[in-house]
Amino acid sequence: xxxxxxxxxxxxxxxxxxxxxxxxxxxxxxxxxxxxxxxxxxxxxxxxxxxxxxxxxxxxxxxxxxxxxxxxxxxxxxxxxxxxxxxxxxxxxxxxxxxxxxxxxxxxxxxxxxxxxxxxxxxxxxxxxxxxxxxxxxxxxxxxxxxxxxxxxxxxxxxxxxxxxxxxxxxxxxxxxxxxxxxxxxxxxxxxxxxxxx
Amino acid sequence: xxxxxxxxxxxxxxxxxxxxxxxxxxxxxxxxxxxxxxxxxxxxxxxxxxxxxxxxxxxxxxxxxxxxxxxxxxxxxxxxxxxxxxxxxxxxxxxxxxxxxxxxxxxxxxxxxxxxxxxxxxxxxxxxxxxxxxxxxxxxxxxxxxxxxxxxxxxxxxxxxxxxxxxxxxxxxxxxxxxxxxxxxxxxxxxxxxxxxx
Numbered sequence: 372x373x374x375x376x377x378x379x380x381x382x383x384x385x386x387x388x389x390x391x392x393x394x395x396x397x398x399x400x401x402x403x404x405x406x407x408x409x410x411x412x413x414x415x416x417x418x419x420x421x422x423x424x425x426x427x428x429x430x431x432x433x434x435x436x437x438x439x440x441x442x443x444x445x446x447x448x449x450x451x452x453x454x455x456x457x458x459x460x461x462x463x464x465x466x467x468x469x470x471x472x473x474x475x476x477x478x479x480x481x482x483x484x485x486x487x488x489x490x491x492x493x494x495x496x497x498x499x500x501x502x503x504x505x506x507x508x509x510x511x512x513x514x515x516x517x518x519x520x521x522x523x524x525x526x527x528x529x530x531x532x533x534x535x536x537x538x539x540x541x542x543x544x545x546x547x548x549x550x551x552x553x554x555x556x557x558x559x560x561x562x563x564x565x566x567x568x569x
Numbered sequence: 570x571x572x573x574x575x576x577x578x579x580x581x582x583x584x585x586x587x588x589x590x591x592x593x594x595x596x597x598x599x600x601x602x603x604x605x606x607x608x609x610x611x612x613x614x615x616x617x618x619x620x621x622x623x624x625x626x627x628x629x630x631x632x633x634x635x636x637x638x639x640x641x642x643x644x645x646x647x648x649x650x651x652x653x654x655x656x657x658x659x660x661x662x663x664x665x666x667x668x669x670x671x672x673x674x675x676x677x678x679x680x681x682x683x684x685x686x687x688x689x690x691x692x693x694x695x696x697x698x699x700x701x702x703x704x705x706x707x708x709x710x711x712x713x714x715x716x717x718x719x720x721x722x723x724x725x726x727x728x729x730x731x732x733x734x735x736x737x738x739x740x741x742x743x744x745x746x747x748x749x750x751x752x753x754x755x756x757x758x759x760x761x762x763x764x765x766x767x
Contacts, residue, residue, distance in 0.1 A: 432711045440714040442707070455707055458700040464711065487696065494692060498685065501699045502656040508706035509640070509653055513630045513662065515713040516638040516746045548714045 375401075376448055377422045377476045387492055398482040404469050411453065411467040416460060419477040420452035421445070426473020427537060430465050431545070441546040443507075444531055444538065454504065457483070471537065515548050521557050523547045573599075574646055575620045575674045585690055596680040602667050609651065609665040614658060617675040618650035619643070624671020625735060628663050629743070639744040641705075642729055642736065652702065655681070669735070713746050719755050721745045 377399075381392045401424065404410070411417050413433065421428060428445040430453070442465060445451040456463035457480050469475070486493040514523050524547060528535060535543070544554040575597075579590045599622065602608070609615050611631065619626060626643040628651075640663060643649040654661035655678050667673070684691040712721050722745060726733060733741070742752040 432715065434715040438715065440711060442710060454700055455704040458696075459704070464707075488693070495686070498656075498699075501696075501703070502652055504703060505699065505706065506653040506657070508703065508710060509662075511710050512640060512706060512713065513638060515710065517630065517632040517636065 375476075376424050380422065380448060384496075387496060391490065391492060395478070395482065395486075399476045399478050401474065401476050404473050404475055406469055406472050408469045408473075409466060410469065410475070411463055411465065413464055413466050414462050417453045417456040417463050418480050420450060420457065420480065420483060421467065422476040422478060423447050423449050423451070424474040424476055426469060426475070427471040427534075428467055428473065428475070429470050429542065430467050432464055433466065439545055440548070441542060442511075444534060444542075444546070446531065446534060446537070450500070454501070470542070520547065520549045520553050521561065523549070524554065524557050524561075573674075574622050578620065578646060582694075585694065589688065589690060593676070593680065593684075597674045597676050599672065599674050602671050602673055604667055604670050606667045606671075607664060608667065608673070609661055609663065611662055611664050612660050615651045615654040615661050616678050618648060618655065618678065618681060619665065620674040620676060621645055621647050621649070622672040622674055624667060624673070625669040625732075626665055626671065626673070627668050627740065628665050630662055631664065637743055638746075639740060640709075642732060642740075642744070644729065644732060644735070648698070652699070668740070718745065718747045718751050719759065721747070722752065722755050722759075 375396075378392060378396065381387045381395060382389075387395070399422075404426075410419075410421055410428065423445050425447060428449075428451050429441055430443050430445070430451055431439045431441045433439055443451070451467060453463045453465055453467075455461065456465075483497070487497045488494075510526075514526065518526070524543075527543060527547060531538075540554055541551050544551040547554065549557075576590060576594065579585045579593060580587075585593070597620075602624075608617075608619055608626065621643050623645060626647075626649050627639055628641050628643070628649055629637045629639045631637055641649070649665060651661045651663055651665075653659065654663075681695070685695045686692075708724075712724065716724070722741075725741060725745060738752055739749050742749040745752065747755075
């Protein structure tokens, strides 16, 4: 057994045994990618899901004016995919790009689709991942519709504890769906409040 | 075989055979509910998924100020559920309420969870539903982040062709994440443009 985060992810989170874990790993390739590498471009069909062994990915859509809207980040131990493109075999609406030098496991799409039909343990694991994904998407929608900027920012910090230091403020604002100016204001208010309490 | 929309939904969309369809139907109950009935309240664990045989449901969150934010509508032939509450057995963040007198199939949660483990045909069907759900949630997020109000409204019309006449404007504005005033403006502009072209 090797010491990859990915191996640990599969055996601990998914409770997959060694056979299945080895089978999955043998169908994956591990790549080192430089900051600014595109793992998926909008308009392409996704061929892999990605597990972040080291580094950081962002997934985003670009609107007609060329503005970037970040759907999610994936730091170490996160999976990133476009389930829509993967399952429906259709062109993706998203870009996936590394925003740090990264080490990524490329998980073959066909492997996932095949195991998701045939292997009972993988079915259960995949089902868990799909529902967890739905949970996070539902939360995103409700937050975008209703939560005040400060609440969104606090939730961002909770979801991605160390990303406030690794990611430019413009990226965080894009993820939160607010302007960089609003984000500065929120951060300043939180800092002021913190100071007055300490 | 009966003539319910739900039976047709299961046999045609899901390609489930008669045995499995009968099994599912025998675990469901069909209820007539009056307009304004709560099928789920925020804070409860969901016990059923719902198929709309006739009528109309809305699913929404209520923010701290008491404002309603509509996640989705379900007219005839639509399913409505909270996959998060169902799968993780946790309190829902949503209300589900009938906004017309409706005829609803209540699909037992345990039946779904059980079939999703055991029956190959149902696994495939459920997998399809989960991915379709993810597709629609992803689209909602990108739209909320980036699409202009007019584009959101046109997409609403495409998704729910007859709902513009069945649903109050305030509901549509809530779903779109815009003010009722913005919605009026969008509708007026579209009507003006339509007139000038005809």
